[in-house]
Amino acid sequence: MNRFSGKSVIVTGSSSGIGRATAVLFAKYGAQVTITGRDAGKLEATKKKMLKVMKNPENVCVVVANLTDSDGQDEIVQSALDAFGRIDVLVNNAGANVVDGTFNTDQSTELYHKTFQINFEAVIEMVKKTKNHLIESKGEIVNVSSVAAGPQALAPSPYYAASKAALDQYTRCVALDLILQGVRVNSVSPGVVTSGFLGAMGMSEQVQKQIEENFTSNRACIPAGVCGKPEDIAELIIFLADRKRSSYIIGQSIVADGGTSLVSGLTAQNIQRNN
Known part of the structure; x- marks a missing residue:
């Protein structure tokens, strides 16, 4: 139950879904957890769930901030440092499929910018702003991607799919760079999750x-x-953040999708029925 005792963890997008489930599970395993999002009420609900499974209420740090804003990013990082004095794990969970009612490749460039800002640029900035602290602690980074990254196309949401594909490649690149300094970087790629x-x-x-x-x-x-359930993905994130259990996994995106990414248009057809 104390797998992460003394470890300081930041989980972005902690107000619901996968982020909330991940924060609760880290709390259960003894971590000091900084939760963050834009909705104070939802973050308070996450905190209440965490307090039910943890022994020390001082191990929760709540930060209401906009992750796409530089000041918001700085506030998250500094709040974690002020509360716990270190950063051991960064979980870049926050993300969104930003929509405007156009579900095809005619989506506006403005929508592209908004999508990449939360799904990709914010991750880059959070990695940069926590990098030195993670090097000091020989820490872990877990990014939350999606099976939408491909190789199958997701034509109704091209920018979301492209942003997650970019995140997968960024994960590989930064993993190769930071492992030389003792920091492991991996990601998870959920399929359909009730979140x-x-x-x-x-x-x-x-x-x-x-x-x-x-x-x-x-x-x-x-x-x-x-x-899938948020807890299914949270368990995988916890696994990748636990060096004792996943030390030799570096720069990988682990898929958890109930088999969705294995199906193609050809294999989806019942050949026996057609004969």
């Missing part, structure tokens, strides 16, 4: 439920027949 992600895109709960039912009922979408 409020669709709600953030403006979809009602009814629409979200219908979409998830459509996915799970079609084995060509999710061969496992179920959507």
Whole structure:
């Protein structure tokens, strides 16, 4: 239960979904956790869940900040240092599929900039601003990518897919650079997860439920027949952040998607039925 005792962890996008589940799990394992997001109310809900599984309430640092703003990034890093004196793990979880109602490659350049700002540029800045502290602690970075990065195309959300593909390559590059200084960098690539992600895109709960039912009922979408839970991805993040359990994994993007990325248009067809 004390796997991360004495370790200071930053989890971006901690107000819901995968970020919240990850923060709670780190708290359960004894970490000192800095949670951050733009919604104070949701962050307080995350904190309450963390307090239920942790012994020391002083091991939670809450920072309401805009991750796409340089001052916000500085506030997150400095708050973690002020609260715990060090940074051992950075989990770059915050991300979004920014939409404007256009689900094709005619999306505006403005939408491209907004998407890359949260999904890619913010990660780069957080890595730069925590780098020296992570080198000092011989720490870990875990980025949260997506199976949308490819190689299959996601035509309705080209900028989201491209930003996650860029994140995967950045993860590999920075992993090769920082391992020379004792810092491991990896990422996870979730598939469909019931995490409020669709709600953030403006979809009602009814629409979200219908979409998830459509996915799970079609084995060509999710061969496992179920959507992932935030806790499923959180467990993987914890694994990659634990050097005792994953020390030889460097610069990898671990897929957790119920088999979605294994299916192609050809294999989705029932050949036996057609014969």
